[in-house]
Amino acid sequence: MPNEMLHLPKVDCLLKRYKGSPGALLPILHEIQETIGYIPDAVIPEIAHALNQSQAELRGIISFYHDFRTTPPARHILRLCRAESCKSRGAEQLAAQLRERLQLDDHGSSADGNISLRPVYCLGACACSPALELDGQVHARLNAERLDALLDACREDA
Numbered sequence: 001m002p003n004e005m006l007h008l009p010k011v012d013c014l015l016k017r018y019k020g021s022p023g024a025l026l027p028i029l030h031e032i033q034e035t036i037g038y039i040p041d042a043v044i045p046e047i048a049h050a051l052n053q054s055q056a057e058l059r060g061i062i063s064f065y066h067d068f069r070t071t072p073p074a075r076h077i078l079r080l081c082r083a084e085s086c087k088s089r090g091a092e093q094l095a096a097q098l099r100e101r102l103q104l105d106d107h108g109s110s111a112d113g114n115i116s117l118r119p120v121y122c123l124g125a126c127a128c129s130p131a132l133e134l135d136g137q138v139h140a141r142l143n144a145e146r147l148d149a150l151l152d153a154c155r156e157d158a
Contacts, residue, residue, distance in 0.1 A: 015050040038069040074116035079133040089129035
């Protein structure tokens with residue numbers, strides 16, 4: 001039995017709590033992801049049935065929002081800002097450094113499941129560009145050396 005099946009009773013309780021609430025889908029999806037770490041395929045039919053929506057509609061919504069995951073997350077999630085302010089201060093060079101060092105594309109995860117790389121288009125740290133978010137913590141005024149130190153810390157933590 002897949003590990004996510006252990007969490008389905010929590011999903012049942014969650015669906016009962018939101019039953020009949022307008023606009024319940026996004027809060028349900030967020031809470032499932034916070035609880036399980038991602039939105040497993042096994043819960044899609046249950047959610048669709050509870051909200052009287054098709055599975056295709058749910059999958060479309062999940063794929064539209066870039067923060068939803070349908071697979072278990074990597075141990076470390078690195079989100080590099082690619083907005084104009086960060087680009088003008090060297091984010092593209094940092095992105096190239098990340099791709100080379102991690103051997104990933106901009107939306108990849110390392111083979112060992114340790115680091116996931118995702119671009120974002122504003123972290124709200126424009127005055128301190130370039131910036132990235134690592135496991136929810138923003139690191140600003142980034143340079144190549146500081147980026148290498150962050151990556152080394154992630155690898156040591158593996």
